[in-house]
Amino acid sequence: MIQKMIAFAILMVLMPVLLIVPIAIILTDGFPVFFKQRRIGFQGKAFDIYKFRTMTNVAGAEKGSFDAGCVTRVTKVGKVLRKTKLDELPQIINVLNGSMNFVGPRPEVEKWVGVYPSEWKKVHQMKPGITDPASIEFRNEEEILNSSSDPEATYKDDILPRKLGMYLNYIKHKSLLVDTKIILRTFYSVIVK
Template identity: 45%
Template sequence: MLKRLFDILFSLILIIPLLPVFLIIAILVKLDSKGPVFYLQTRVGKQNKDFKLFKFRTMYTDADKKGLLTVGHRDNRITRVGYNLRKYKVDELPQLFNVIIGDMSVVGPRPEVRKYVDMYDERQQKVVSVRPGITDFASIQFVHENELLKNADDPEKLYIDEIMPAKLELNLKYIENRHFFKDLKIILLTIKAIFT
């Protein structure tokens, strides 16, 4: 209950002053390339249920048909404006609306696409027993995940065999010992990771 109340208050405190920024970003996205302002991707949420995750669109329309993983910050599917939005994680801000709706929490395991969730073993499935979040320890540790994938001979194999299991271990540890002050710590570490 406290976590849900914090999620709503935290999101509203950010959304209200950021509305003019959202408007500017929306204009820049539209001027930069054809397509919608927002990118809605189906992700897996609490109790293994699908939901639509909101992001500012950072790629050319239909770019996800060429693969779900983004390889490097200079992936040629990323627009000019999209590059800067991704660099500072600004493209993730619309997920505050997912938090208000109740699909997500501010802190929790990052929601994955169905393709990869279907690969989880029985223990790893525990990750989808809780509400997913905008940030978590895995997001902080793998803040440069795109660059790791860029340097791999087979990016998807690296993701499935090494990165995804490591992320899931961090998420399982979080779930086993989650509390309010740990969430605050994750928020502060995320801000530090973005700007350093």
């Protein structure tokens, strides 16, 4: 309940941004404004995650097709939104509808949950979040994948196992203090880096 109240307050404070960003997307790249994708969350249940659209449309993206590290489809406005993480703001809707928390393991598409099912089963014992330690650590994930000769293999064999380890470590040590530190680190990484 507290998370929903905070989410509503944030929506009110950020209303000017939440109005300006869609207008910028529409004027530079047309509709749709939002990108919606099926992810696996709490107790292994699928839900729709929302973001501001940062790429040109492609069939299958909403179902989790993997375009690892591809930056050719990123729009001009999308580059700014990704750098500032403003594209993630619509996930406050996910907090309001109860499918996500502010802090928690990032939800993944079904394809990648199927690669490490036993680890994900443990991760799915808590709600996913908008940010977590792995989000901060892999803030440049797109660059890593873009420079890889085999982005899918890099994600599957290197990045995803490390993320899962960080998710499980977060779950083990979760507390209000830990969450507060993660939120502060997230703001720092967006503003300073």
